[in-house]
Amino acid sequence: MNKVITEGIVLMPPAFSDGLDVWSSGDGTPGSDTYDGAINAAFVPADADFSGCLELQKTDSTQQLRHMGQTPLLPGCYLQIKVRIKAVSGALPSVRIAAWAGGSGNGHVGGVVETGPTTSLTSYGEVVEISAIVGTGARGGVDMTWGRSASYGHMGLDLIGANGGVVRVDDIEIVDITSAYLRDMLSLVDVTDFGAVGDGVTNDAPAFEAADDAADGRRILVPAGEFYLGDTVSLNHQVVFEGTVTMPTDEMLLLTKSFDFPTYAAAFGNEELGFKKAFQALINNADHDSLDLAGRKVSLSGPVDMQAAVPNKTSYATRRVIRNGQIEAQSGAAWDTETVTSQATYDPSDSRTLSSVANIANIPVGALVEGSGVGREVYVKSKNTGAGELTLNAPLYDAAGTQVFTFKDFKYMLDFSGFSALSKFGIAEVELQCNSYCSAIRLSPAGSVFSLEHCFISRPKDRGISSIGTGCQGILVDNCQFLSAEEAEDVSDRSSLGLNVNANDAKLRNNRITKFRHFALLAGGNNTVAGNHFFQGDSVAGGVRTAGLILASTYCSTTISDNYIDNCFIEWTNEQDPTPDFDTGFSFSSLSITDNVCLSGDVAPWFSYIVIKPHGTGHFLNGVTVSGNKFRSINGNIDRAERVDTSFSDLDFSRSKNVFFAGNTYHNVDALVANPLRIRHEQSSAATTWTVDPGNALPFGGRSRGVDSVIALGAITTSGGSSRHAMPYAELEQGSAKDQVDLVWEEAVRGEVQLTMRIDK
Structure with missing residues (x-):
């Protein structure tokens, strides 16, 4: 890129032959003294080394030479100022490129470097070339970094050292050398060109935003370095990270055109942090409905508190999905189950509350509750430390009174329990690889329609999905695999569970579940469990x-x-x-x-x-x-x-x-049960009462509470062989188990009947 060519910008100062009235002996600003008519300056039309040059005698401690024209300095541009000079007589001075930085309202931009490297002239007649580079960004080789505040400069040189010497200066050249810094000028905009420092301390957020404003469809480059972003930054162009960024937890990096996990991992230089910041952006960005892991693996050193990653949201109810990758737990103490024992009181009339809870501050929300009379998958939904009360996700069936309970806080890879409510959230085509270190997902206390689709929950230590409240309302689990960490254990030694549901309308469809203690506990109603293999x-x-x-x-x-x-x-x-x-x-x-x-x-x-x-x-x-x-x-x-x-x-x-x-x-099942149950009964000896015994064929060992039909199979005869056409009546719930039916005839008969009995009315 060269602004002289692409935008017709004039950089080169006029030749000395055009007059010295545009060359200042001060800072170059309007009103400063010029060399026109000065006794220590003259134009020399012919010189052995220069076709035309300025002859200048040093009379000040710092003899300045500045072009009074404003040389523009645009973001992303880098200008090289180059001078050829030689000593003619007198004391030998030192020389350096120098300039005056100007900005808004033609004011001076202070606090920036305005001089280049110093070169000493050591002999007479030797032509020495000096140069310096000025630009907006702190790139390698840039001598004068002016940032985004400077928009132009008065360019020139300084003579320093002993006075009295005479030098001759060739025409000053200023050229755009931006192409030396940008590898692909047609597609990249570098944030350092807009003032980003990358020292890990300076707030580079404004520079990132400025680069995005100027990108105009091009990609944004974040070069090597550590860039601190003290504010939320939204970039609406594709971005390439060679360096990394740091930022406060509550500030966001919103990459609307590069919204995927690999980009966030590169941006933060850490998979775990990149995942958290990408999730934060997902919940705060209307441009994307899903976070694509792009087939990558996210390694976690400990549980991810999903709400803590989004401190500006305590609830959320817009459809969002994490998809396409693997999340894996790495070994470490952060996954260890936290166990607390505490005495508490339970009153069945307040069926979801434990009161007078000792040591309540140490009991985590989301902990599993164990104790006498406590059913399976009872969790702490919330707590009121001041009142000493725990709210549970489910009642206890036989725990009235005071006892010591055990609270186990399993650690989950993705823990949504910090949200007060989360709805319409999904995970699709993701493997949650627990590696026997941890559990997989803990749902929020409230919310609806959490979905898990085409996922693997692999080797969870304790639980696959835990619901501690009603965040499981309408849960959808489809085409997933739950692979137990306890496959090698005997059934009696297993303790893990695939998932639990407290609320209504669960849909568990077409999943495969291997060798947990239990696949699922469903405590709500209106559930559909279809097509699964457990x-x-x-x-x-x-x-x-x-x-x-x-x-x-x-x-x-x-x-x-x-x-x-x-x-x-x-x-x-x-x-x-x-x-x-x-x-x-x-x-x-x-x-x-x-x-x-x-x-x-x-x-x-x-x-x-x-x-x-x-x-x-x-x-x-x-x-x-x-x-x-x-x-x-x-x-x-x-x-x-x-x-x-x-x-x-x-x-x-x-x-x-x-x-x-x-x-x-x-x-290979002995009792072939049915209801209605059809039974053939053969009475070989004549009797007025035939006792029909179903054996073990009534479901659940039920009673004979009804008879749908009785039909004779062949003739019903007396002991003498005479046929009879009378019908019997039935007496129900006979025998010690009340599962037999007595057929009572008007006289003693024998024969065979088919009877249909039932356990219900």
Whole structure:
């Protein structure tokens, strides 16, 4: 680039032959003395070395020579001032390029260097060439750096040293040598050309903004150095970082045309910090809906407090996504679980509060709560230190009174719990590589529609995704893989969990989950769990298995369909009910389990694929569909596909309603249960009462509360062989288990009937 050529700017001063009235013996400003008619200056038209030159006698301690014209200095331009000079007689002076820096309103720009290197003249008649470079930026080789405040200069030279000597000076040359500094003048704008210093101290934010204003479609170059940005900087052009930037946490770097993780990593010279600042920009920039990791890996030395990275936001509800890369945890003490024990009091009437909490200041928000009568996945949602109260994400089922609780604060790679609410946030095509050091994601206490799509959560130490409040409302987890760190452990030794959900409307679809203790705990309603493969087996002969999917709400309104449920089971419980005995409501209701593949291998015979575990008395089935499932056990039979875990209580089968358990297939399962259940009963000896026993074929061991039909298969005869056409009546809930039906005839008869009985009304 050369402004003389591209913009027609005149840089070269006039020749001395044109007159000395434009050459000042002062600073060159209007009104200063000139050499026109001066007794110590004259134009020499012919010289052996110079075609025409100025002969000047040194009479002042600093003899100045300045062109009175204003030589323009534009941002990004670098001018070389060059002079040929020789001593003629008298004392030998020293010489240097010198200038006067002018700026706005023709005022002097102070505090800048206005002289070049000094050269001593050591002999008479020897032509010496001196030069210096003046420019806006502190580049290598620039002798006079004037910054952006200077817009022009009065250029010339100084004679210093002893007085009395006479020199001859050839015409002064000024040329644009900017091309010596910019490698590609057509595409790059360098921030140093606009005053950026890069010393790590000076606030270079104005220079960055000025470079962006001047870029006009070109790229911005941040050269080697450390550039401190004391203010938020928004760059609307592509930017290339060879140097790095530093800035306060609450100030932002908004790269609207280079918004991706590799650029931020280069800008801050650190992957972890670059990721935080890129996330900060994502939440504060309307120009981009997603942060592209560009296939790069982000290495984290400790948990990322996502809200602390954006101190100007405590909540957010605009769609934003982090996509396309890997986030990996590096070994370090920062991931260690923090464990606190504390005495607290629980009152079921205030079911989500722990009160009179000792040592409350040391209990972190987001910590898992453990103690007697505490269900799974109960977390501290918030705390009021002054009141000594903790708010929990879920009630406790049997913890009334005062006891010592344990609080475990797992460390998460991406921790959103600092936001009061976060909605419409997503992560897509990202692997969260926990490396057994940490957990993956902790959600905000409130918000909706967090989404995880085509992601891997690999080897989390404790949890994949934890919800400590209602930030899981409407959560979408699709086409993801949850890869356990406990695959080598026996089932009984595992403790990790894929995710938990407290709020409603969860969608878990087409995921693959390997060998956690549990895949998911869903405490809300209206859930869809479809197309997933979750497996949790081990190599222990006749081994135990844990729940893959836990439903922790009696009225769950949930569909579980088309899953591959492999060596684990569905557990339906009310362990987050503060008053677990049934008193009102719908009890265990509104669940559909359809078209799943359920497989187990080498398990204990009491293993079942569907387990209901009531924590209080009086509960019953009320609207349950189990159909189209394939139940298969290998390497040994199991007793039944479904059962009630009576560790705390049993179901009240006298109240079962709207239970449909049909169309399932059984292989190596002893009890082929169904409801309605079709049974053939053959009475070989004549009797007035035929007792029809379903064996173990009524679902969950329910009662015989209804008969849909009775039809004779062949003749019904007396003991003498006479046919009878009378119909029997049915007496329900017979036998010690109340699962039998008595068919009562008007006389003693024998024969075979097909009966359809049911456990509901």
